[in-house]
Structures are given as structure tokens and as C-alpha cells.
Amino acid sequence: MAGCLDGKVVVVTGAGRGIGRGMAMLAAKEGASVVVNDLGASVDGEGAASQQPADDVVEEIRKAGGKAVANFESVAEPKSAEKIVQCAMDNFKRIDGVINNAGILRDRIFHRMSVPSTSAAPLLIISRSRSRARSCTSRRRRA
Numbered sequence: 001m002a003g004c005l006d007g008k009v010v011v012v013t014g015a016g017r018g019i020g021r022g023m024a025m026l027a028a029k030e031g032a033s034v035v036v037n038d039l040g041a042s043v044d045g046e047g048a049a050s051q052q053p054a055d056d057v058v059e060e061i062r063k064a065g066g067k068a069v070a071n072f073e074s075v076a077e078p079k080s081a082e083k084i085v086q087c088a089m090d091n092f093k094r095i096d097g098v099i100n101n102a103g104i105l106r107d108r109i110f111h112r113m114s115v116p117s118t119s120a121a122p123l124l125i126i127s128r129s130r131s132r133a134r135s136c137t138s139r140r141r142r143a
């Protein structure tokens with residue numbers, strides 16, 4: 001495997017399924033070592049978490065000759081952001097990029113949305129990006 005991300009380490013959040021999975025596979029194909037973060041939630045963020053989606057993507061990347069490690073933290077928690085970045089440091093000794101993909105979809109008709117549903121999706125998107133950007137930036141500043 002040789003590509004434009006050779007030697008780089010990339011975190012992809014929500015990489016167990018959908019768009020994130022595609023980006024993780026592509027990053028690995030281009031030579032990056034990938035932290036496949038996914039809490040394994042349902043599409044609306046409800047239900048029991050599962051490690052299966054992240055584990056499956058890691059297995060797929062490794063079978064294709066790439067490097068990847070699974071991480072099951074929720075991006076919604078500020079403390080998790082530090083743990084996700086630490087996972088990259090522990091396994092690959094550096095971090096070069098974060099793809100803030102993880103998110104949930106609660107596109108119910110407006111008058112049927114509960115207050116938590118209305119606030120959860122935008123909050124998750126804002127907090128996930130800010131938390132990991134802060135963790136990643138402070139880590140790179142210390143390096």
C-alpha cells in the first residue's frame with residue numbers, strides 16, 4: 001500500500017458505518033494508520049452501543065494490508081475526545097488528522113420532536129468537533 005497518507009495517523013469518528021467507514025477505508029488505502037472510532041449506536045443515537053461496527057472495519061482494513069485500531073468512545077463527551085486522541089498516541093505514537101464525521105439523525109417531523117431530540121443532534125455535532133479539535137491541537141502543541 002502506498003499513497004498520499006503514508007506515515008500519517010488519522011482518527012475517523014463514526015467510522016463503523018456509512019460515510020465514516022468509507023473515509024476510514026480510503027485513508028487506510030492511502031497509507032494512513034487509522035483510529036476507527038465508533039460507539040455503535042443506532043442511526044438516531046438511541047439503543048445499546050456495540051463494538052461490532054468498529055471491529056468489523058478494523059478487520060477489513062487489516063485484511064487489505066492496512067493499519068487500524070478500534071476505539072469505542074462517544075464523541076459526545078469532552079473527556080472522550082482526549083481518550084480518542086490518546087488511543088492514536090498509544091497505538092501509533094502520533095496524530096496528524098481528525099475527520100469529525102460521527103453524528104446522529106433525528107429527522108422526525110418538527111411537531112413530533114421531543115425537546116432532547118431537537119437539541120441532541122446539533123449539540124453533538126458542535127461539541128464533537130470542538131472537543132477533538134482542542135485535544136488534537138494541544139497534543140500537537142506539546143509535541
Ligand SMILES: NC(=O)c1ccc[n+]([C@@H]2O[C@H](COP(=O)([O-])OP(=O)(O)OC[C@H]3O[C@@H](n4cnc5c(N)ncnc54)[C@H](O)[C@@H]3O)[C@@H](O)[C@H]2O)c1
Nearest residue numbers: 014016017018019020038039040041074075076101102103
Ligand atoms: N448520509 C447522509 O445523507 C448525510 C447527509 C448529511 C449529513 N450527514 C451526516 O454525516 C455523518 C455520517 O452520516 P452516515 O449516513 O454515514 O451515518 P451512519 O448512521 O451510517 O453512521 C454514523 C456512525 O456514527 C456512529 N456514532 C453515532 N454517534 C456517535 C458518538 N456519539 N460517538 C461515536 N460514534 C458515533 C454510529 O454508531 C454510526 O456507526 C452524520 O453526522 C450525518 O448526520 C449524512
